[in-house]
Amino acid sequence: MRELSLHIMDIIENSISAKATLICLEIIEDKNNDILKIIVKDNGCGIDEQDIERVKDPFVTSRKTRKVGLGIPLFEAACLRCEGRLNIKSKKGKGTEIEALMKYSHIDRAPLGRIEDTIVSILLYPQLDIEYRHVVNDKEFIFDSREIKKVIGEDLTLPNILQWIKEYIKEGIEEIGGGVY
Template identity: 40%
Template sequence: MKELSLHILDVAQNSTNAQATEIRIEILEDLFANVFRITISDNGCGISEERLNAITNPFTTSRTTRRVGLGLPLLQAAAEQCNGTMTIESAEEQGTTVRATFEHDHIDRQPLGDIVSTLIGLMTGHPAIDFVYHHQVNDRGFTLRTQDIKQELDDMPISDMSVVNFLTEYIQENIHSLYEEANV
């Protein structure tokens, strides 16, 4: 994967497959501490301890269509390549948290990429799931909750093009504002 937003998409898709009703995606960019951290948590079915111990093995997958699962091993490799780590915390029937930490300025750290399209795809592709997106750059943060948006929409679907256009612009503007305020 060439950008971190694709790793986020992969892990979030795992959450949708785990019957999560809420998925939190958090990005922390602490330029002073030189940390770039991605946290994805859900309230899905969780992972057994046995499976959790083998989950970063590429030949461990819950898929029935193929016998390899490269998503988490690739994220782990990307983090470790940038002097970082990846951790997975999970309990059956309680959900899962995947956290990947990178050196922010490491030359091999993949760019965040098109996080806006990733978020829009997740939100419109899984309208029954409540997504919470939080992006923080230094001490400034931006949070988006699809549950709040859905309440304002009444009966209009989140996949309606006018809503998609609004959300795209809203997310872009807020992320741009975070970087602008941090002088990045």
């Protein structure tokens, strides 16, 4: 995948399949220590203990259409490529946390890309809430779809509302000097 935001989207699709209702996405650009950290946490059904290491194997998947699942293996490959790693923590019935670590300045690190597009695509699922925190060194931007729902009610899936959210997030990320690369 060309952008890390697409990997994030793919991982969140897993959370949706796991019947999550809340996604916590954290992106930490720690330029001083040259680390990029991405954390996706959900409150879905979780992964069985004996399966946690196995999900990194492309030939392990819960889907029925075929026997290959590439979401997590691809994301892990993207981390390993730039001196990083992918950690998976999960509790059955509680949820799953995926932590991706990368060397920020590594030549092979894919750009973050359009995070706002990923979030807006996910908000098309009406049952889902997302808490998004983006940190660049000591600056921080936070977006919480539950706050928006307090203002405008439960339905965020209208195109012009999503358009607004997209612009809002884009501006927020720009303000803290994050994203894109």
